[in-house]
Amino acid sequence: MIRSVTRGLAALVALGVLLVGVPAALWTLGRPWLPDHLPTGDEITATLSRPDDGSLFLGALVVVGAVAWVCFAFGVLVELPTQLGLLRRPVRLPAGMRWSQHLAGGLLAAVLSMTLAPAVGAATAAPAHADPPAPVSVSAEADPPATAATPDVPVAPRPAAAPAVPRYTVGHHDTLWLIAEQTLGDGLRYPEITALNRGVAQADGGALADGDVIREGWVLTLPADARTGP
Secondary structure, eight states: OHHHHHHHHHHHHHHHIIIIIHHHHHHHHHGGGSOSSOOOHHHHHHHHHSOOOSHHHHHHHHHHHHHHHHHHHHHHHHHHHHHTTOOSSOOOOOGGGHHHHHHHHHHHHHHHHHHHHHHHHHHHOOOSSOOOOOOOOOOSSOOOOOOOOOOOOOOOOOOOOOOOOOEEEOOTTOOHHHHHHHHHSOGGGHHHHHHHHBTOBOTTSOBBOTTOOOOTTOEEEOOTTOOOOO
16 A cells, blocks of 8 residues: 555656646746747748757757647546546547557556555455354253164265456556446446556566556456456
């Protein structure tokens, strides 16, 4: 639980820096060379024809940073309702913006894991000590002698079949929240899936950690009451 809170706090700080700190830094860097009026064609030509004193590189850097920030902010807006379970089918961004969606999904999952894991752990924790069994009174009178009878042939009990462990193969763009919602009926139970699969090696050599994005093809173990049918 401490590790989940630590990762969640780090993800929350990273979200604040990326969403607020980056645009503030871009504005501070780009404000000196921003024109106070709409430049004319002659002014643009004169600016491009004179020797570069570093402002052109700074301007290009600010423009690239602004585009990257817009992509990340859009990824957060798209991924937030998916992580909260408000969308039945997740929105898939174009390939050029997929990085922002993956980054936003990982950070949001870590933050949600920090806020929801303590409540889920308290609800699912078993009691530490069981009540002692009630004392059984023993009668002082001896039992009457049993009458002779033909001994019954003992029948060996049939061993109960071990219950099948429900498993789930991760599909394209699945999230822990969506898997918990589909198989357990409640997206808030996704920390139970994380606890069952944390550190378990997968076929591609990876393993699930708190707040990490799961990969397509992983086989996750689910709680015993999960529904894995079609």
